[in-house]
Amino acid sequence: MITPIAAIAVLSVVLFFPRGQADSQLTVASGLSPLIEVEELEIVEEETIISVPTAPEPIVVDVQGAVTHPGVYSLVEGDRLIDAIHAAGGYLPHADSRMLNHAMKLVDEFYIYVPIEGEEVSLSGSILTTPVKEEDQKSVNKVNINLADMQELMTIPGIGPSKAAAIIQYRDENGSFTSTDRLMDVSGIGQKTFDRLESFVTVD
Known part of the structure; x- marks a missing residue:
């Protein structure tokens, strides 16, 4: 129950203060707890993906x-x-x-x-870096992978010192190649390498 003195205080606030300020003072004078609205700020962290080229x-x-x-x-x-x-x-x-x-x-x-x-x-040398046409393949001097030494093997496109040594080692350990595609059994020679050198090798 509001006492006469409290009522006078409330009336004074309404008459002598601006609207917004009066509301604030009225709240205090009436003993009521002010309502405070708090806006929640949502902070979104953007992930920055940095692509590092290999x-x-x-x-x-x-x-x-x-x-x-x-x-x-x-x-x-x-x-x-x-x-x-x-x-x-x-x-x-x-x-x-x-x-x-x-x-x-x-x-x-x-x-x-x-x-x-x-x-x-010789057409079997690595200086020929363009594909050999099908009609020209019969004239290619192919390298016999069962008989060729280190230097001869290195004239095959894509065969360097380490692959040539691996071919000789495989031949020593497993015997002669029964077909040219057995080269893919040699360490370091896969399908792509074999496709490039197939036209330049023979087992005859």
């Missing part, structure tokens, strides 16, 4: 013949044959590069031989 795989190729600095060079997966030539210092003045496919992507252990002008080369 570094290309390193590869090693052997560049020989009419280049400035013949030797073994470390490149990366996706490099082209022209990159290997540049790594070897470029061609010598008498180099014959007409049979080289400079746009071909390199593979690990690739062997590249650059002939000089007038030099006769």
